Every structure is written in structure tokens, then in C-alpha cells.
């Protein structure tokens with residue numbers, strides 16, 4: 505979409521850039537509005553809710569008005585306990601959610617399928633969590649990474665022999681430790697973001713995801729090419745770190761462009777899976793079958809990340825399934841990392857003897 509617009513604009517010459525910019529920015533504004541929130545019945549419901557604080561018999565705590573129209577108990581964010589204020593629940597978000605639920609009920613009665621509202625599928629909230637299934641699987645994934653990382657660490661330090669300086673014989677330990685840290689961080693922000701989607705949580709989820717995918721690609725190249733030399737490792741890591749950092753800065757300081765970010769993340773994941781799969785095809789590593797499971801499983805899971813279908817029963821969408829599929833893959837992945845540590849340590853021990 506962006507490229508196509510750029511080509512047309514270039515052909516028209518520089519003086520049309522401004523007109524072009526206006527036309528395309530208005531086009532994007534149209535794209536930003538989803539079918540659900542363009543619906544006149546939904547809009548009427550929002551208008552009435554924001555005026556009265558109620559939908560039919562139901563009134564919302566965040567919409568308490570005095571007769572002059574100001575909030576009764578001060579601004580909404582002063583009414584929440586401190587630990588809940590980051591969720592930024594206010595009268596508008598209450599109205600949007602409940603109007604959406606009402607409209608979806610009416611649509612279901614007419615045998616009409618769900619539509620998107622403000623760019624998102626209609627999810628049923630569960631105890632204040634916006635996408636409860638994605639939250640649950642993000643937390644499960646976090647626990648899986650933490651468990652794998654901890655057992656990897658204790659394996660190296662308590663089960664395998666160490667060098668005289670007390671460092672392990674496995675030369676990739678530091679790199680996998682950073683990977684463990686970035687994975688746990690990414691799962692944590694993913695759980696927070698799926699609990700409540702606001703600008704702050706969106707930025708943190710996106711940035712931690714990009715950092716993890718960028719770093720995983722560096723790690724895939726360093727491990728599969730067996731790069732032991734610091735200079736070679738820096739040559740691989742430097743451009744990828746520069747790109748990943750620039751992309752994170754772009755997202756945080758310029759704009760959160762989901763479409764563009766999805767493309768960047770998808771390319772980084774594909775590059776990583778390709779690197780591992782080529783290595784898995786060439787190596788004699790005793791645990792290469794685990795690598796194959798993760799590569800094939802990761803490829804299939806990536807299809808779920810790209811797919812975009814409405815949530816079943818307002819709970820399970822393609823994205824939630826993607827998070828679910830990551831849980832067993834994470835377990836097998838850390839199992840491969842531990843096998844790799846075992847394999848490399850035994851090779852290095854033979855060299856020492």
C-alpha cells in the first residue's frame with residue numbers, strides 16, 4: 505500500500521507531493537476506522553452513553569457527571585487505586601466496550617458475523633482483562649522460558665565440569681542468558697499489553713518483541729556458523745543491533761505502525777527459521793530433530809501470527825492460538841539448548857583430555 509502510493513506520487517512529480525500526501529493520509533484515516541465503529545447504531549450508542557453515562561438500564565462508574573457536565577469525583581484517573589491507573593479505564597473506554605457488546609449481540613441475532621471496532625476484533629473482557637486467552641498463554645510462555653532458562657543455568661554450573669576459572673566449557677552460555685532475559689521480558693510485556701491495550705503498553709510490547717526477534721536472529725547466525733571469534737561475532741551483531749535499535753526508536757519516537765512492524769518482525773523470524781533449518785539440514789548434531797520440530801512448528805505458528813480471523817466466542821483468535829502454540833515449542837527449544845550445551849561441553853572436554 506505504501507509502495508504503491510509512493511510510485512504514483514513519484515510519477516506525478518514533486519509539486520504534487522503535498523496533494524498526494526493529503527490524499528493518502530485521508531485514505532489511511534479511512535482505513536483506521538473499522539466497519540464496527542463506522543456503524544451509525546454504534547455511534548448513536550456511544551453518543552448517548554457519553555452524554556448520560558448509561559446504556560439502557562446500565563450506568564458506568566467512570567461516567568459519573570455533575571449537572572454542569574464535569575466528572576463528579578474528579579478526573580477518572582484519580583478515582584482508581586494507583587496499581588490500576590495504568591489501565592486508563594475511563595468513561596469513553598467503558599462506553600466503547602459496552603456499546604460494542606450490545607451491537608455484537610444484535611448482529612448475532614441477525615446472523616451477521618463479528619466486525620472490527622477501532623481496528624480490533626470484539627473480545628469479551630474477563631475480570632478487566634481485554635484478551636484473557638492471550639494473557640494466559642503469554643504468562644504460560646513466560647513460565648516456560650523461565651523454567652528452561654533456570655534449568656539451563658543450573659545444568660551448566662552444577663552438573664557439568666567447569667574450567668579452572670570456574671567458567672563453563674560451553675561458549676554460548678552468555679548469549680543464551682541474554683536470550684532468556686529478552687524472552688521473559690517480551691512475554692511479560694505481551695501479557696500486560698493483552699490485559700489492556702493503551703499506547704504505553706503497545707509501545708513496550710512492540711519494542712520488547714522487536715528486541716527479541718532481532719537478537720534471536722543474531723544468535724541463530726552466531727550458533728549455526730559456530731562463530732567463536734569475538735571480531736566475527738561483532739561483525740554479525742553490529743549491523744543487526746543497529747537496525748533493531750533504529751526500528752525500536754522509529755516505533756517509539758515517530759509512530760507505531762503495526763503493518764510495517766509486522767513486516768519487519770515477520771522477516772526477522774523467517775530469516776531466523778531459515779538459518780536454523782539450513783543448519784539443521786547440514787549438521788550432525790545429535791539433537792537436530794528437536795531443531796526440526798521447532799523450525800517446522802515455528803513456521804506453522806507464524807502462519808497463525810499472520811492470519812487474522814475473529815475470536816471464537818469472543819475469546820480465541822489467531823493471535824491467541826499463536827501464543828498457545830509457542831508454549832510447547834518453547835519447552836522443546838530450551839531442551840535443545842540444554843542438549844547443545846551437553847554436546848559442546850563433551851567435545852571440549854575431549855579436547856582438554
Ligand SMILES: [Zn+2]
Nearest residue numbers: 638694823827
Ligand atoms: Zn501477542
